[in-house]
Amino acid sequence: MSIDGSRPRRATIHDVAAEAGMSRGTVSRVINAEPYVSDDARIAVEAAIAKVGYVRNTAARNLRSQRSHAIGLIVHEPHSLFLEDPNIGAILLGTNAVLSQSDYQLVSLVIDSDRDSDRVAEYLRGGFVDGVIIISARAGDPIARAVEKIGIPAAFVGHPPDISGIPFVGIDNFAAARAITERLIGTHRTKIGMIASALDRDSGQDRLSGFRSALGDAFDPHLVVDFPLYAYSSGVDGMRELLARAPDLDGVFAASDSIAAGALDVLRESNRRVPEDVGVVGFDDSAWALRCRPALSTVRQPADALGRMAAQRVLAQLRGDDTPGEGTLLETSIVWRDSA
């Protein structure tokens, strides 16, 4: 049985032209809002379009124009993190908002294995998308490499330390980490540790550097532990390790809110009061932050704006104006709550 046996054939430009008594060329010009169309013609064509219920055939347009009118959003994260990280959702929404306004379709490409990686690289080479936005790429990332090589318009949200020539949008992780650490110091803590993470990305590295810079001479490498993933479990393990090394710790900078949440639970378990005995600060201002007990003091990331800006930079390259390789840093702010 045919799937669409009962559905009528879709109207084409040809049908519209016949209905309006015009040529296909004129109809096409009206559809694409091109100049040199008389008002009479425009009105007749628009009426005909409405009458026959015409909608443009994407495949034909793409074939003719040699573009896909789609932008890929490449998310390179293990599945578990994709589900946990609220920033990804916000970035996706921001990107989608900008693209759909410009008549581009957003295609999400999730990479969670080498096979996925190859498949996505193949998509890119195949002209499946006109441009890409890459979030959370790491050092040595094969997809980032492929994008660089193919030369497709692209933008990173955050960027891997080893790729240049592709613009990125991000936040100043160094300055933000430094600022919140300073604020933590301002609450008269004297023994402050850090649970660092994702040191294979610029975000992880810069947060650690900012922490170190704020502490200056008081920095003690012995009070820093690090884990690969920004995850709750990293916070649990990290806090245990930190307490084992320094039971008299009185301050902790967690590299993400999820890590801070894990740290808080361990502190409670060990009968330490927050913020009285130990002050804790996080990073992201995600849904975790408000959910924690006590509510978390943290750095607010403009995730939605990051997504919008990345989309705009890709669109700019598609139009031919953009300075590739330049980065944009968006402002962060500190949200001070009860945990420090």
Next chain:
Amino acid sequence: MSIDGSRPRRATIHDVAAEAGMSRGTVSRVINAEPYVSDDARIAVEAAIAKVGYVRNTAARNLRSQRSHAIGLIVHEPHSLFLEDPNIGAILLGTNAVLSQSDYQLVSLVIDSDRDSDRVAEYLRGGFVDGVIIISARAGDPIARAVEKIGIPAAFVGHPPDISGIPFVGIDNFAAARAITERLIGTHRTKIGMIASALDRDSGQDRLSGFRSALGDAFDPHLVVDFPLYAYSSGVDGMRELLARAPDLDGVFAASDSIAAGALDVLRESNRRVPEDVGVVGFDDSAWALRCRPALSTVRQPADALGRMAAQRVLAQLRGDDTPGEGTLLETSIVWRDSA
């Protein structure tokens, strides 16, 4: 400046044919794994494909085959919920896994306004996707209506109470709610309330019915409050209201984990111990459940499997074999932790 001034023209079937010394027809047959190709020809063509770096042009194939080879995933949620609901991410991943294995591309379509709704309906009519998966549709949903009318292959994850003729995959919310309520009763609670939600969806309605059924004669409508969204804030407001109505409440069934998390915080605030004074159970087994203090007893939903199954049902319709209108219910289980 031209965007791709330096990129070489992509190889076509024509180039492969020339390289292999075969006709384009034969090359096409090899690419599509069709019968009636000699081994010699296949080998020659495959070598040529590798040599010239051929990748198929999607637009041309789509135009010719009158299909987009894409499936839309329609998420109809306010932005805030899209970010919070972990099920959505898991469903997306499951769907994506199945589709990419069948050479289909997943296109996410987020609806958060009437304008979005119209735009998406237009996509569907325009053949932008060959099929759709709709998650979290409500009663009277305009997109669900549009899908029904267009007659495009589709599947709901959960389904709106007022649409039939479109298959759905879901869980037995009634049975699951009933089972976990019974288990809560089994802990010797005598005054059990419910914070219901999303009563405009089958999930919300069925969870309430299951609760009611488990309680039987002990059911007291006065101990049920309801809020539109499965959200933390609904849990906060709901618990406050419930405590105001019945200070001696000793059990609560929250319609989702996020609601339960809000309820737990209010209970703590009011100096009630969980589970000693009040037992609390949730629904979803989302990331919230483990994050709560105490860890939440809840119903585990196979979200990933729901996504996979929905994708399979759409693919089946595309192939022409599927019994439309039939629903599939997947098994749930209870995860018993510390909150009750």
Next chain:
DNA sequence: TTGTAGGCGTTATCAA
């Protein structure tokens, strides 16, 4: 088993 060729619906070029 292989080759040939027409056409999917658009847009762009050129001529009128």
Next chain:
DNA sequence: TTGATAACGCCTACAA
């Protein structure tokens, strides 16, 4: 300002 026409790259009858 409008109309005619030639591609875009692929698939698939049909012929050989």
